[in-house]
Amino acid sequence: MPRVYVPCLLWSLPLYVLALYGGSRSWLTSTAMLLLCGFSVYYFIALIIQYYLLLPVIQRCCSRRWVAAAAAVSAVSIVAVTCVVTVRGHALPLLVYAGPFPVWLVFFVLGVHLGRSRRDYSPWLPLLLAVVFAAAAYGEAWWLHSLHGAGGYGIKPTAFCYSAAVVLLLFSRRTEEAWGRVAGWLRPVCWLGGLSFGVYLCHCYVIQLADRFCPVSGWFAKWLLVTAVTCLLLAAARAVLPRRLHAWLGLR
Numbered sequence: 001m002p003r004v005y006v007p008c009l010l011w012s013l014p015l016y017v018l019a020l021y022g023g024s025r026s027w028l029t030s031t032a033m034l035l036l037c038g039f040s041v042y043y044f045i046a047l048i049i050q051y052y053l054l055l056p057v058i059q060r061c062c063s064r065r066w067v068a069a070a071a072a073v074s075a076v077s078i079v080a081v082t083c084v085v086t087v088r089g090h091a092l093p094l095l096v097y098a099g100p101f102p103v104w105l106v107f108f109v110l111g112v113h114l115g116r117s118r119r120d121y122s123p124w125l126p127l128l129l130a131v132v133f134a135a136a137a138y139g140e141a142w143w144l145h146s147l148h149g150a151g152g153y154g155i156k157p158t159a160f161c162y163s164a165a166v167v168l169l170l171f172s173r174r175t176e177e178a179w180g181r182v183a184g185w186l187r188p189v190c191w192l193g194g195l196s197f198g199v200y201l202c203h204c205y206v207i208q209l210a211d212r213f214c215p216v217s218g219w220f221a222k223w224l225l226v227t228a229v230t231c232l233l234l235a236a237a238r239a240v241l242p243r244r245l246h247a248w249l250g251l252r
Contacts, residue, residue: 004197007250008037008045011201015039036095040204043099050101051108062112070109074160077103082156086144098155106160110167119173126168133162194252198234199227201250206230 012034019030019039033039037046051058081097084090097103137158144152169175179186192199206226216222238251246252 003247004045004048004250005037006248007197007201008042009034010249012037012039012042014205033093033095037099038093038095041094041200043093043095044200046095046099047101047104054101054108055112058109058112062109062116064113067106067109067113070106071164073102074104074106075157077105078155078157078160082144086152086156087147089148103155106164107167110164114167114171119171119176121168121172123169123172123175126165126172129165130162130169133158133165137162192231195231195234197252198237198250199230202233203227203230206233 016030016034016039019025019033020027025033037043037049077100081103085092085097101108137156140156140158141152144156146152203226206229207222210216210222210226210229214225216225234251237249238246241249241251
């Protein structure tokens with residue numbers, strides 16, 4: 001847990017300082033946000049810590065029946081979140097509506113279950129479901145956006161269904177074997193995977209800098225710019241900083 005919590009604290013410090021001196025929150029609230037991983041997208045670290053603590057229980061309850069029960073819990077949670085945050089338009093911190101473990105429970109339980117199963121199912125049904133739910137997610141986003149002129153993006157019921165289908169698709173042993181046959185072409189993806197935690201921790205700062213100093217139009221151009229700059233900065237930090245600091249900064 002320290003290997004995810006400490007990097008989160010260190011990368012949260014600039015936001016903590018800005019909150020203190022910007023006067024947007026009291027020092028007590030800002031400190032609580034820092035310690036609870038409440039700044040920016042770092043709610044996910046709080047989520048990971050919850051699952052670390054719940055892992056002994058989940059390992060004993062990872063049958064198909066428990067996966068179905070976890071799916072029901074996550075379904076109720078994400079519908080409630082969508083109704084409160086997007087449909088009704090209540091502004092809540094990410095930590096409050098996306099940080100509690102029941103919201104994402106199905107993915108963790110499903111991961112534990114797949115890790116203990118043969119995974120020899122056909123990938124075609126998950127692929128079909130992924131395509132269907134991707135289209136449904138666009139439709140749901142359009143509808144939710146029409147309610148208030150904003151919102152509809154990010155987590156929502158159809159996005160959860162799409163994500164679960166993609167997990168099943170990628171974890172199929174047949175998909176794994178197919179990717180293995182083209183492994184040589186995937187080295188850039190593997191390299192990026194090695195940087196993924198660092199990318200998660202610092203990409204929001206790069207987005208802000210890009211918006212300020214090098215604004216681009218179109219999500220793909222922006223994504224490409226932010227990804228390239230983030231990876232270059234992390235690769236440079238890996239090369240310059242002592243290796244003993246890499247883990248504590250999320251560089252590996």
